[in-house]
Amino acid sequence: MGKKWSIRAKFILVFLMTLLLLAGSFVASLNTLRTQVSRNEAAAVADQVISFRAWVARAGMVWVNKLSPDFPDFLAKRDDGSGREYYGKNPALATRELSLIANNAASRATFRVTSDEYRQADNAPDDFETRAIKAFKQNKDLKFTEGFEGQNYRYARPILVKKGCLKCHGDPKVAPKEVIEKYGDQKAFGYKVGQVRGIVSVNLPALGFQEVLQSLINPFSIGFIVLAFILNVFFIYRFVIRRLVNLTSDAEAIAEGKLETELEYTNPMKSNDELDHLYHAVNLLKRSMVITFKKLKGQK
Numbered sequence: 378m379g380k381k382w383s384i385r386a387k388f389i390l391v392f393l394m395t396l397l398l399l400a401g402s403f404v405a406s407l408n409t410l411r412t413q414v415s416r417n418e419a420a421a422v423a424d425q426v427i428s429f430r431a432w433v434a435r436a437g438m439v440w441v442n443k444l445s446p447d448f449p450d451f452l453a454k455r456d457d458g459s460g461r462e463y464y465g466k467n468p469a470l471a472t473r474e475l476s477l478i479a480n481n482a483a484s485r486a487t488f489r490v491t492s493d494e495y496r497q498a499d500n501a502p503d504d505f506e507t508r509a510i511k512a513f514k515q516n517k518d519l520k521f522t523e524g525f526e527g528q529n530y531r532y533a534r535p536i537l538v539k540k541g542c543l544k545c546h547g548d549p550k551v552a553p554k555e556v557i558e559k560y561g562d563q564k565a566f567g568y569k570v571g572q573v574r575g576i577v578s579v580n581l582p583a584l585g586f587q588e589v590l591q592s593l594i595n596p597f598s599i600g601f602i603v604l605a606f607i608l609n610v611f612f613i614y615r616f617v618i619r620r621l622v623n624l625t626s627d628a629e630a631i632a633e634g635k636l637e638t639e640l641e642y643t644n645p646m647k648s649n650d651e652l653d654h655l656y657h658a659v660n661l662l663k664r665s666m667v668i669t670f671k672k673l674k675g676q677k
C-alpha cells in the first residue's frame with residue numbers, strides 16, 4: 378500500500394473527472410444540435426419545393442413552346458391558333474423536372490416528390506418514404522418526419538389534397554382527357570380534400586459527429602478550459618494547501634517548545650474561513666500550553 382494522495386493530487390483528479398462529465402453532457406447535446414441543424418436545412422429546401430409547386434398550381438400548368446431534349450415530358454398540348462404549339466406541364470411534372478436539375482447540381486440537398494399511389498414510375502417511394510407517408514396518413518397533425526440513414530439525413534413533409542387537385546386526382550370522369558390518356562383512369566384518383574396525396578422528401582449528407590466536434594473544439598474553447606484549470610489550481614494552492622503546510626510547520630515548532638511562534642490568521646470573529654478557525658484552535662492550544670508551563674515553573 379502506497380501513501381495516501383495529497384489534496385493537490387486528489388483535486389486534479391476531481392477536476393479531470395468533472396471535465397469528463399462535462400464532455401459527456403456535451404456529446405449528449407451534440408446529437409440534438411446535429412439533428413436540429415439538418416432539420417433546419419431540410420425544412421428550407423422543402424419550403425422552396427412547396428412554393429414552386431404552389432406557383433405552378435396557381436397557373437394550373439406552365440406552358441412552354443419548346444421541349445428541352447432532357448425533359449420531353451408534358452401533360453397537354455395546345456395550339457395558339459397560328460400554328461405554334463405549347464406544351465403544358467402540371468405541378469408534379471414541373472417539380473419532378475426541377476428536382477432532376479437541382480439534384481444534378483446539388484452540393485448537399487436533394488429532393489423529390491413521391492407518393493404511395495404514384496403515376497410516374499420514377500416517383501416510387503423507398504422504405505423511408507413509405508414509412509413517412511404511412512405516418513402522415515395515421516396522424517394528421519404530424520408536420521414532418523426525419524431520420525438518419527447511414528451517412529444521410531432524411532426528411533419528409535406531407536402534401537395534402539386541396540380543392541384544385543380534385544380535377545386530376547378526384548373523380549376520373551371529370552379529369553382532363555390528357556391525364557386519362559397518359560396515365561389511365563386508375564392511378565391516383567379518388568382523393569378527397571385534406572387527404573395525404575404524397576410527400577416532399579429531402580435527403581442531406583448527415584453532419585458527422587467529428588465535424589460538429591471540430592467546430593466546437595477550437596483555440597477559444599480549449600483556452601477557456603485551461604483558464605478554468607489554472608484558476609482552480611491557484612485557488613486550492615494559495616488558499617488551502619499553502620496555509621495547511623504553514624500551519625503544519627508552525628505546530629511542529631510549537632511542539633518542539635518554540636512557544637514564541639506567531640500564527641498568522643484572521644480572527645474567527647471576522648472570518649468564515651474554516652482554516653482561520655483551525656489556526657485559532659491551534660493558537661488556543663498554544664496559549665494553554667504557555668499557561669501550563671508558567672504554572673509548572675511557579676510550583677518549583
Ligand code: HEC
Pocket residue numbers: 434437452467468469470473490491492494495496497498500536537538539541542543544545546553556560565574575576
Ligand atoms: C392538371 C392535372 C393535375 C392537377 C390539377 C394536379 N395534379 Fe398531381 N399529378 C398529375 C399528374 C399528371 C401527375 C404525374 C406527374 C409525373 O409524371 O410526374 C401527378 C402527380 C402528383 C404527385 C406525385 C406522385 C405521382 O403520382 O407520381 C403528387 C404528390 C401530386 N400529383 C399532388 C397533387 C396535388 C397536391 C395537387 C393539388 C395542389 C395536384 N397534384 C394537382 C396531375 C395533376
